[in-house]
Amino acid sequence: MTDPLFGSGLRMDGQWKHHQLAASKVGLWEAVRSLPPLLRFALRLAWDADRRSFLLSTFAQLAQAAGGAAGVLAFNRVFAALLAPSSLEAKTQAALPALLVIGLVAFCGSITRAISTAAGSILASRVQRLTEERLLERVAGVELAILEDSQFRRSLDGAYLGVRATEQLVASLLSALTATTGAVTILGTIGVLHPLLIPLLMLGVAPQSWKAVTVARWEYASTIRSMDQVRQKNILIDLLTDDGAPAEEIRVHGLGDFLLQHYRRLAGTLELERSRLSRAQARVGVLADAGAGVGRVLAFAALLGLLLAGAIPLPAVATAVLAMTKVSSQLSLLLLQFNGLYKHGLLVGDYRACMTRAEHVAIPYGGRDAPRRPGSIRLSGVHFTYPGSDAAALEAVDLELRRGQVVALVGANGSGKSTLAKLIAGLHQPNRGLITWDGQAVADIDRRSLFSRVGWVAQDFQRWPFTARANTTMGRPDAADDNIRLEKAARFAGATAVVEGLPDGWGTLLAREFQGGTELSGGQWQRIALARAHFRNADILICDEPTAALDPITEVEAFDRLMALAGEGQTVLLITHRLGSIRHADRIYVLDHGRMIESGTYDELMALGGQFARMYLTQMDQYQPIDQSNLDLGIDVAPAGPVDRSPGR
């Protein structure tokens, strides 16, 4: 069934379905078998995150377990003393040392509990930080095409849930350790009283194990099932609370009620899912508790039988009853933690799968250094198809960028201009064909070195929620204190007046959502982005629609400045729909449906009377009436003539 608002766009893909299926099929044995690798992972993680807290917490838990066993033995002494055929005074005297031991154990127990709680909570937060940091590191190093792939993005959603689950996984591991050592030491103590007591005790545990696995499995399947609706609901929440374009349209078009109605629908579906799960859990809980109750009754009956048969003395029976209560509470805790380990382990599994995938699709570093100020960047027969897409975005593309040239890339929407720019910047790798820098194949060049040669002004230029200074110097953080370079970049981009108008100058925070923050207009942001590109001072500057938000006068100035950069020895690749602004470009390439259909200077392309001439004349037509016969002749337009590229122009 498709969603009335989202269609099938946000629905789960095969991977989630696979997880759901896997989770719903797993039984107790599979769950137990999945634990050792999970425990190894959790132990390793805890060790890497904070070994001191881990050791402290483990030691405190072992001490608690030892204290528990000592307590049971001490109680046995007390019972033996109290039930002995002697005077009250003698009984009290005999029981006193054991009572002191019980008091000491209780005191030490509270101290070790405090230590393990404090160390455990420090450890849990460090574990989460470490997993989050590792995920961010991996994701930041992934090839752009993979990051844009919807399947990878969905696996990232699962990985973020996994990051949160790691903290709980380690907490469950520590508690499971306490419960296990506690249960084992007390079981050992009971075993000393009579070995048969151990299997009798275990009778009550089996139904609880079944409950733990079943509940964990259902919770996981429910999380996966609801993930789609949770994402959809979050999108609606963002839209309803956004202060940008949606807020304007929501108010003017009265869309608030419409979106709220869908929010309520999704929230209702999620509530239904939650209550369905709670009811199912309650049913399993009742059945398991009944089974455990029967097991306990059988154990008590057997204990009575052993007493009547004279197999164990009365004090041992009293101690066994006490130990059984203690051990069953430890086993319940253990099962609860087993449930936690298994449940969080499933989500942590998604985190680990995403980490492995990210490792396989990481940008490979290593290789030669990219040439400085390359004389020629050449693309030959380049093909590129986005992962998961059937249609090629680029086919058999040839292009050359020469040092100090301004090269313009034009074409209809979706013709492949931005994709081509990303290939030149090294963000994507061609599926076929060759890209070379001064004859060196890009595949042999270290990608970090390649990136360091490129400046990038994207179509939807980045608005960093940082200060004006940070926004401008981000391209070369190591030179952030170079004020001369900063002012020069601002002058180049026409951003000086913008910064002077800010309440705190370069120190002004450009993010209205924070107190003291300021918002810039689209055009002002674009000038900051241009200043950033200039500050970076890269060999090749790639500008994708760099002036789309600028007013006409600033736009002409910005193009002049970009042209002047080429005069300074930089190579400029310019993507634009403003064809009038690129008349002076050294070379213009025209893309159509991913193919390079024309290239040449402005004069050559106008003389050709092809796609470029048609687009140019159509755009010109908006400003002045022209003789339509130009379209056919394609030559009755003034030639571009020489251009002055002196930097100060």
Ligand SMILES: Nc1ncnc2c1ncn2[C@@H]1O[C@H](COP(=O)(O)OP(=O)(O)OP(=O)(O)O)[C@@H](O)[C@H]1O
């Ligand atoms: N991340 C992506 N995943 C899949 N397909 C994509 C992706 N980005 C772009 N495409 C597709 O590749 C083709 C070329 O897109 P591209 O953005 O390069 O065109 P463009 O010429 O820059 O368009 P515009 O002028 O509108 O900016 C289009 O068909 C587009 O749908």
